[in-house]
Amino acid sequence: MPKLQACAKCAAQFDVSAMATGAAFTCEPCGAVVTVGGSAPAAPPSRVPPAPSSRPIPAPASRPIPAPAKGGSNRGPQYIPVERRREAAAATAAAPAPRRGREEPDARPARGRGDRHAERPAKKGPSTPMLVGAAAGGLALILVVGMLLIKKSPTPDLPPKAGGPTATSPTGTTPAGTPPGTGTATVKPGPAGTPSGGDTFASVDAEYGAKKHWPNDDLKRFFERFKLLGSAGATRTKDLADLILREADPNFAAARTLRGYKEFSHPVPDMISFTNYPYIRAVEEANKQRWFGADEAKEYELAMHAWAKTQAHEKKLDPDTGDSTFRALDGARRGIAHDQHFKDYNYEAIFASPYLICYSSDERLSEEDLLAIPKKDRQAKLAELEATRKTYQRVLAEKAKIYQQLYAEFLKRYAEDCELKDLMGAYGGRPDYPMSKRSYKDGCPMIIWIFSDRKAFDDYHNNVVKSNIPSTVAGYFSPTTGWVYLYDEPDNREFEINKNVHEGTHQLEHWFQKQKREWGPTRVPQSFFGEGFAEYIGAVNLAKDRTLKFHGINRPRLEFLKSMEAQMKQQGRKLPIFPTKVLVGFEGYSAVDAWARDNWKMQGLGIFYAQSWAFVYFLNEGLNKKYQAKFNGYLDDMLAHPSVDAEGYAFERFKQRFGIKSEGDWNKLQAEFEKYYVETLIPMDLSKVGDQPPSREDWPGYTPIEPVDPTK
Numbered sequence: 001m002p003k004l005q006a007c008a009k010c011a012a013q014f015d016v017s018a019m020a021t022g023a024a025f026t027c028e029p030c031g032a033v034v035t036v037g038g039s040a041p042a043a044p045p046s047r048v049p050p051a052p053s054s055r056p057i058p059a060p061a062s063r064p065i066p067a068p069a070k071g072g073s074n075r076g077p078q079y080i081p082v083e084r085r086r087e088a089a090a091a092t093a094a095a096p097a098p099r100r101g102r103e104e105p106d107a108r109p110a111r112g113r114g115d116r117h118a119e120r121p122a123k124k125g126p127s128t129p130m131l132v133g134a135a136a137g138g139l140a141l142i143l144v145v146g147m148l149l150i151k152k153s154p155t156p157d158l159p160p161k162a163g164g165p166t167a168t169s170p171t172g173t174t175p176a177g178t179p180p181g182t183g184t185a186t187v188k189p190g191p192a193g194t195p196s197g198g199d200t201f202a203s204v205d206a207e208y209g210a211k212k213h214w215p216n217d218d219l220k221r222f223f224e225r226f227k228l229l230g231s232a233g234a235t236r237t238k239d240l241a242d243l244i245l246r247e248a249d250p251n252f253a254a255a256r257t258l259r260g261y262k263e264f265s266h267p268v269p270d271m272i273s274f275t276n277y278p279y280i281r282a283v284e285e286a287n288k289q290r291w292f293g294a295d296e297a298k299e300y301e302l303a304m305h306a307w308a309k310t311q312a313h314e315k316k317l318d319p320d321t322g323d324s325t326f327r328a329l330d331g332a333r334r335g336i337a338h339d340q341h342f343k344d345y346n347y348e349a350i351f352a353s354p355y356l357i358c359y360s361s362d363e364r365l366s367e368e369d370l371l372a373i374p375k376k377d378r379q380a381k382l383a384e385l386e387a388t389r390k391t392y393q394r395v396l397a398e399k400a401k402i403y404q405q406l407y408a409e410f411l412k413r414y415a416e417d418c419e420l421k422d423l424m425g426a427y428g429g430r431p432d433y434p435m436s437k438r439s440y441k442d443g444c445p446m447i448i449w450i451f452s453d454r455k456a457f458d459d460y461h462n463n464v465v466k467s468n469i470p471s472t473v474a475g476y477f478s479p480t481t482g483w484v485y486l487y488d489e490p491d492n493r494e495f496e497i498n499k500n501v502h503e504g505t506h507q508l509e510h511w512f513q514k515q516k517r518e519w520g521p522t523r524v525p526q527s528f529f530g531e532g533f534a535e536y537i538g539a540v541n542l543a544k545d546r547t548l549k550f551h552g553i554n555r556p557r558l559e560f561l562k563s564m565e566a567q568m569k570q571q572g573r574k575l576p577i578f579p580t581k582v583l584v585g586f587e588g589y590s591a592v593d594a595w596a597r598d599n600w601k602m603q604g605l606g607i608f609y610a611q612s613w614a615f616v617y618f619l620n621e622g623l624n625k626k627y628q629a630k631f632n633g634y635l636d637d638m639l640a641h642p643s644v645d646a647e648g649y650a651f652e653r654f655k656q657r658f659g660i661k662s663e664g665d666w667n668k669l670q671a672e673f674e675k676y677y678v679e680t681l682i683p684m685d686l687s688k689v690g691d692q693p694p695s696r697e698d699w700p701g702y703t704p705i706e707p708v709d710p711t712k
Helices: 082-091 139-152 201-209 216-228 230-248 253-258 278-289 294-317 324-337 367-372 375-390 393-418 454-464 493-516 528-537 555-570 580-585 589-600 605-625 628-639 649-657 663-681
Strands: 004-006 013-015 024-026 033-035 345-352 355-364 446-451 475-477 484-487 540-542 548-550
Touching: 201 216, 201 230, 216 230, 216 253, 230 253, 278 294, 294 324, 324 345, 324 355, 345 375, 345 393, 355 375, 355 393, 355 454, 367 375, 393 446, 393 493, 393 528, 393 548, 393 628, 446 454, 446 493, 454 484, 475 493, 484 493, 493 528, 493 540, 493 555, 493 628, 528 605, 528 628, 555 605, 580 605, 580 649, 580 663, 589 605, 605 628, 605 663, 628 649
Parallel strands: 355 446, 446 484
Antiparallel strands: 004 013, 024 033, 345 355, 475 484, 540 548
């Protein structure tokens, strides 16, 4: 009959019938020294092991080592997952792998986020106890004892055999003939509502409560174990979720999901290099927040809507399958972001192909200024700037309609006669140019910058570019930059709208001239054509639905002429009229004033502007449009004006286009114009010109739209 000796520490049983009393050996399960004939161990814990199941269910490899059961420190053999048993069986076919005892509660301080307690590596080699003392016998006795231990010691790392020993029953008894502490555990299904691994709320909660502080990874494992308990562990699962999110890992997805959060993780695509669009900024902010609670459903929906627009933005920028017009306008915005004069302005912009129209007050904020704001106040400042930009959307929508109608009208009238191509076509409409001459692959956008008022306009010139501008200048086109610079005048809507179209006409002349000249430099002298043509095209009516009517009758110029004629009559004089030959020959405003002083003893620039408009109107609309086709040819000549000094070019091209070969021809043209000017144009009833433009707020059916929407 075997003589059993129990380990005083872990209660493992050993057959010591072949060993002398007082002999010592090491207990493999726990490492304690066992003395043959020593005192018996304390009573085993009263905790009931898991009930056996129909098949072994492996526990997760990261399962935490449980705390000791209350009532004693002795621990019996622990459940080893099936996969670990199989690994041990493959490694040691003749001898059982040693079994690890459960560790004592960790008394070390909790580690930082993400730390794990290192597990003690299993010992290697056969499970042979070390014999101590010469009284234990010789080498033969050692071999016998070793063989007996191999035969009798527990083998928890091996998979159970059919019909073999089972785990302790729910009553705490063991099958007949099975020594306490031996055998392998087969887990049977637990009661309804508990996981098949055998965990119950009481057992998991006891383990969890054994330590005051758990490392972060252990907290997550307990979270998963409580979660598997279903409704029984629901409260503890929620508490652990809050604890983990608060103190361990705010981005633990399982806990966030349990607590009703939605994750937003959509980095802005690398293809998007310029991100100063409302929807892209919204995506950036949502990525920073990352998690949206149940009370932030609307914010999450808006963030996802912004993400959809960001994805559409990326697709439009694709060099192979995207939208070339969108790429061109986006490129113009990138250019502004690097412009030394405009990059700091708080502006809004609208894509109105072929235009990028920008609107701002005098508000500027540099990156350095933003960083100087305390971090806690920075977001509030950005929100304030955003709110200001939103107030610009109505005016930008109106400007977009005005300028796009101007562009369409210009091409309708002159594209065929002047061989003009769409500036937003491939290579600015001229892919036929040789590679060395091609430019604007995605199209040639035109930039309009409009300040909110005269104060902002003056601030830009005085404090930004450091270039004072006369008070008489209400806006201008710059051939140096190709931009139009204006300011709004809401109290004089007709003048405001007419000057937008006027300066836009100068801009179109400039860019179509470049298009026809292989994108080289341009030159248009200050002549009757330059101002007269812009005043003629810029004479429009704006309806409430923002439709433009291009009628060419410039009310302000006509009112000036009526007033001047009345003044001259009071003085007993005729209205001063430049001879047609002289008017066509002017190149430069200084020449205009000089001629007027010499011949009229008065300044002549005001009359020059008004008569230039009247003359262009006459050539296009007078005498049943007798000269309109010839004027279109002359416009083509002016768009092809040499960039170098070519004094007299405009005068000579006018003579050729209108068939003037003698003084008599000049006199005939002068007579036709003067008659129409004095008898038809100046007496015109201004009430028939059309209504005054509606106010900006008087826009039936206006629907706010985003200035840039890549989904449309």
